Amino acid sequence: MIQTSARLLKLLSLLQSRRFWTGVELARELEITERSVRRDVDRLRSLGYPVHAAPGIGGGYQLGAGKELPPLPLEDDEAVAVAVGLRAAATGPVKGLEEASVRALAKLEQVLPKRLRRKVSALGAVSVRLGDGGGPTFDADALAAMANACRDAEALRFDYSSYSGAASARSVEPYRLVHTSHRWYLLAYDLDREEWRTFRVDRIQGKPRTGGRFKPRPLPAEDVAAYVSQSVSTNAYQFRARVTVHAPARVVSERLSGVAGRIEPLETDRCVVHTGGGSLEALAIHLGFMGFEFEVHEPEELIGLLRSLAERLGRAAGRSC
Structure with a gap:
């Protein structure tokens, strides 16, 4: 059985890896009882981590954003710097960092208090990168939203422009974000067309809207890339x-x-x-x-x-x- 301090770290990691967990799922992952899960959640709360609980059938635990940053080895200005850096790396020219940056950005923005989110958004809005990487640009907020939806099995709705310029409204179950040297692609199941589709992220208009949760389907291939x-x-x-x-x-x-x-x-x-x-x-x-x-x-x-x-x-x- 994992020792208490290490178990708290693993519990925190689990809560950050997915939006919602039931008590049974957490107990199974941590190899403890549901009562111990409740005690560990109370310990996280006492340390400043905003863990929300929903009782009853269908209830569970969710890590939310708080009024203050939870105990992290980061000052406010450092947290803003990290978030801005991750946004830049998510759409920047450094090969191999893009997907990890989007995942990390999604985790960080999940716990950033509103005052820091505003700072990050303001910096992103007025910052300009010198030079052109040769590919289309992406909205970091939209990428983070899609990453969260893939992680949490939440349906997405968005307006899409095809290669020919034809516009359409899409309702999909998102599963994976795939990055090439210049482009991002969303692998999703198109609910209206009832088939798997690959969408170029730069052709998605605006920020996708989230819908209800869905039960994940088997992926169309073992090797998604x-x-x-x-x-x-x-x-x-x-x-x-x-x-x-x-x-x-x-x-x-x-x-x-x-x-x-x-x-x-x-x-x-x-x-x-x-x-x-x-x-x-x-x-x-x-x-x-x-x-x-x-x-x-x-x-x-x-x-x-x-x-x-x-x-x-x-x-x-x-x-x-």
């Missing part, structure tokens, strides 16, 4: 290709982002790339500029186009000599 990559790099296009590239998967992945192709490693010096394009010509140019030797397996029309293009380029090169 690969599933989203397939959706945005291949399935979204009219023309799709499967190609063996004569280079290691690690090297090819440095040339292709998750939205340009899905990569399957083969031997140490080869890999399979699944990609797509709006036209066969665009696919041919995309593959040719990868800079590697490759073999096209499908579609047959692309193979014919590449042969014709190679002959044309060969004639052009011969005439220029």
Whole structure:
């Protein structure tokens, strides 16, 4: 059994990881009785953590935001600095920090008192980053709201603009946020269309509205990142290709982002790339500029186009000599 001090830390971590817990669930996670859970919750409250309790059937515990910061090794100005830094990292150019920053921001803003939230929002509103990362911008509040909804199994409603600019209202069950080098995607189950969909976050208009809680469904794939990559790099296009590239998967992945192709490693010096394009010509140019030797397996029309293009380029090169 976990010792009391360590157990309090684990209880706090559990309350921060999800919006709502029943007493039975917490007792099972901590390997203690529900009575001990109630005592530990009272200890957290005595330390300043705003733990709310709802009695009866369907009741449970929830960590709320207080009038003051709970005991943390952070002063007010430090907490504001951390929150602003996390907002910047969530949409910034530093690879690998984006998803962790959104999760951390969601946890921190959950317990920030209102006076500090206002400071964070004010700083975000007047701050400008010099330079352009080359991709679309995102609202950190919207990202945090989506992260919370994924974590807490809360339905979302939002207005969405498609690739063609068509506007629509969507009601979804959100499950995961996936980040590439320049874009965020929301993997969700579309309740109106009754199927899994991948939404580009920068095409979501305004801050999503939360609805009721839902019972999570099994995910459409064990590897969510690969599933989203397939959706945005291949399935979204009219023309799709499967190609063996004569280079290691690690090297090819440095040339292709998750939205340009899905990569399957083969031997140490080869890999399979699944990609797509709006036209066969665009696919041919995309593959040719990868800079590697490759073999096209499908579609047959692309193979014919590449042969014709190679002959044309060969004639052009011969005439220029």
